[in-house]
Amino acid sequence: MADVLVTGGSGYIGSWCVLALLDAGHSVRTTVRDPSREPGLREMLRRGGAAPDAPLQVVAADLTRDEGWPEAVRGCDAVLHVASPTLTSAPRSDDEMVGPARDGVLRVLRAARDAGVRRVVLTSAIGAVAYGHPDRDTPFTEDDWTNVDAGVEPYQKSKTLAERAAWDFVRTEGGGPELATVNPTGVLGPVLGPDYSPSLGLIRRMVDGSMPVALPFASGYVDVRDVADLHLRAMTDPAAAGERFIATSGRSLWVREVAAVLRARLGDRAAAAPTREMPLWAARGLSLVNSDLRTLRRLLGKNLDATSEKAQRLLGWRPRPVEDTLAETAESLLALSAADTA
Template sequence: MTRTVLVTGGTGFVGIHTILQLLQRGYKVKTTLRSLAKKDLIINALKEAGITSFDNLSFYEAELTDDKGWDEAVKDCDYVLHIASPVPAKQPKDENEVIIPARDGALRVLRAAKRAGVKRVVLTSSFAAIGYSRNSKNHVFTEEDWTDENAPIEPYIKSKVVAEKAAWDFIKNEGGDLEFTVINPVGITGPVIGGIYPVVQDLLKSIIDGVVTETPLFTFATVDVRDVADIHIKAMLDPDADGQRFLATTAGSVAFNDIAELIKKERPEISSKIADLKPVSEEFYVAISYKKAEEILDWHPRSKEETLLASIDSIIN
């Protein structure tokens, strides 16, 4: 029996790679878009990645801010991967512009999934909901950590905390038999297909172009989009994943100068404009564990070097 999966936010970087892997593994896939006019963006990206038949893919128009379309989208689905989330181009003046769609959108999808008798929903949250309100010095972040939504944090970060907490509350109070799992990725990098690229791409390009001239006093962890798609599918299927949250990250973190040095060493042909960036001291390197995903889901991510170079190669190409 072919199982059916709804992927919300099919035009996003994680969404498109997840659809690709599901189709490659023989699933029927439904995906939601804010406008069906963007359907060709998905089809062209999948063609570029080698998909030749689209018989198992269907499209539904639905928005996080509106009930319309969701019941039809989740109908006959075994699983829902709720990946869509509002990402503001710039920080909004009113934090509710990003918080309300993130929170209400998650609840909208969960309610529709419950009504439709879906087996499990996997929600894409973020490291933003884990590691943004405590000092990272001498601390290894795990799934036990939560960002304090009352700390002075940016609206996007707050939206991730509020949306994830609201989803857990819904499951606890109204979820019934609906199974639920959360994935918390760090900064997502990796290969671009169909011109659908991640937020981090702009940073990498500005390092290559010499726009970045100094290393700020912070580091970040990264994870390959192919591994993020994979962990969603593993979390969807593994019986032990119900009721759990999983950090998705590679081993180790990077500063801007590490990226610059990696490009100089591995892609010297594009490194002529890169500024000479000073390193930061070891105490600034954030430590994040993916041990739980490794142990429960048998998930083994690519190295940070491989995923960064995949992003960099996409910029070159």
């Protein structure tokens, strides 16, 4: 069993990676930006099934600062670099998101190299693969890269340039760690706390009735537990070294199809899920004045289908059916909402 560092253990994907590692018998160290978040992190992990005496150490380290990273990686065999700098509001320029994301990746890779870490698994995103391309009839694969010169949003640009910087670092000055990347589509699944990813927010708005009509775009989705499983496979399997892996479950779904699955699986509890799709022309017009839609404007009318054939073929990864994930996501969000109002 290995000693593994997970950056950003209090995040949605990070917390499930910690749980998967502990369940597999590994000793885990995880970082938080603010030490005051440790009690909340431990409560989330307890909710996810972690034992009180699990071999878990929580340390403070900030991706925007050098301090703490040598200590965080010391003695670790592998690193799952899940964390990415976040902003409290929408970035006003690309540099506000791109610089911190790229610098954070390089900061972790340098510390891992200097500590003799065997392998780093970087959590990238489908945002580094499928954006800025003309419409196409074939799914995106790991050979594709987002075209950052096509006016993509700052988040997708930051993920793309951060991942490219990681591969460049390993190729030119790595001097040790092997690298693999996991590129998830929309990540869903059970929630352990109140921090929502955009994909989780989409499901929440469907079940609580705040999305009266479905937006016209299609995306892949994947269960957070399967994303964590893929991270562990990428960490341990020799075949994963030097490879990218898209994490997605089946074909992409239009938002209207997601809503239909929720109504079919949850019945009256998802009765508020939209039954109609907003016309594309209306969605595009609304995106010019609506801040919530503005970041989605380049997705409208698009079908970002992708395939996880490579992860299944090389690593034996088997994601659960997306319909099950959608239903469990909604169940979890409803339970969390009920607990908050109790």
